[in-house]
Amino acid sequence: MTSRLFKREELAVDPLDLAPLLLGATIEHASPEGTVAARLVEVEAYRGQDDPASHSYRGRTARNTVMWGFAGHLYVYFVYGMHFCANVVAGEDGVAGAVLLRAAEVVSGAGLARTRRKAARNDGQLAQGPARLTSALGIGPQHNGVDLVDPASPIRLLCGEDVPGSSIRTGPRVGVAAAMDTPWRFWIDDSAAVSSYRRGGRARPGK
DNA sequence: CGTAGGATCCGCT
DNA sequence: GCGGATCCTACGG
Numbered sequence: 001m002t003s004r005l006f007k008r009e010e011l012a013v014d015p016l017d018l019a020p021l022l023l024g025a026t027i028e029h030a031s032p033e034g035t036v037a038a039r040l041v042e043v044e045a046y047r048g049q050d051d052p053a054s055h056s057y058r059g060r061t062a063r064n065t066v067m068w069g070f071a072g073h074l075y076v077y078f079v080y081g082m083h084f085c086a087n088v089v090a091g092e093d094g095v096a097g098a099v100l101l102r103a104a105e106v107v108s109g110a111g112l113a114r115t116r117r118k119a120a121r122n123d124g125q126l127a128q129g130p131a132r133l134t135s136a137l138g139i140g141p142q143h144n145g146v147d148l149v150d151p152a153s154p155i156r157l158l159c160g161e162d163v164p165g166s167s168i169r170t171g172p173r174v175g176v177a178a179a180m181d182t183p184w185r186f187w188i189d190d191s192a193a194v195s196s197y198r199r200g201g202r203a204r205p206g207k
Numbered sequence: 208c209g210t211a212g213g214a215t216c217c218g219c220t
Numbered sequence: 221g222c223g224g225a226t227c228c229t230a231c232g233g
Contacts, residue, residue, distance in 0.1 A: 078218090119228065129227070132227075135227095174225075
């Protein structure tokens with residue numbers, strides 16, 4: 001079965017609408033080391049200036065510039081002094097929005113992914129978590145701004161089989177205290193690779 | 208199974 | 221200076 005690339009117009013929608021559409025899609029990175037492809041099973045939406053948890057909340061900065069640009073580009077950022085996380089930029093040009101890629105199942109190139117993810121105890125953990133995902137796929141800061149819908153790009157976003165709505169779950173974002181009341185997180189219920197780390201978010205501060 | 212603490216540094220207040 | 225869209229290891233039950 002052949003998968004086609006996403007079209008930019010399909011991604012130029014509100015992050016909350018795009019997020020569930022990315023479940024089941026494939027992200028593929030072809031590098032000199034080899035190619036790793038993974039099926040997305042967990043994502044989170046971040047949006048504009050009404051979302052306190054979004055990097056774009058306080059306006060445009062050097063770091064978050066890509067979030068404000070055209071949909072279909074990759075937004076890569078550095079966190080916790082050692083990890084990278086990757087997002088698919090969503091929405092119209094000039095509007096900030098992105099979908100964080102939280103977890104995926106490696107479907108191709110597992111051998112290379114294992115060498116990049118020495119600590120993984122099984123293949124389900126290779127891309128189980130946002131920083132694990134970038135590590136398994138070999139995504140780094142040099143890929144910030146890569147166009148995922150360009151056939152010539154090293155990293156591309158491919159359509160997957162339709163995921164039945166009945167197997168999609170939603171909930172608050174992981175590791176984000178703000179906006180706990182909004183279900184910005186989407187995952188495929190029956191996937192073994194959905195991040196178990198602080199599943200469902202951090203312990204509620206109050207109550 | 209679970210929780211706790213450390214690693215490590217850039218971006219923003 | 222502070223804290224973060226995290227992960228790993230160690231250790232207790």
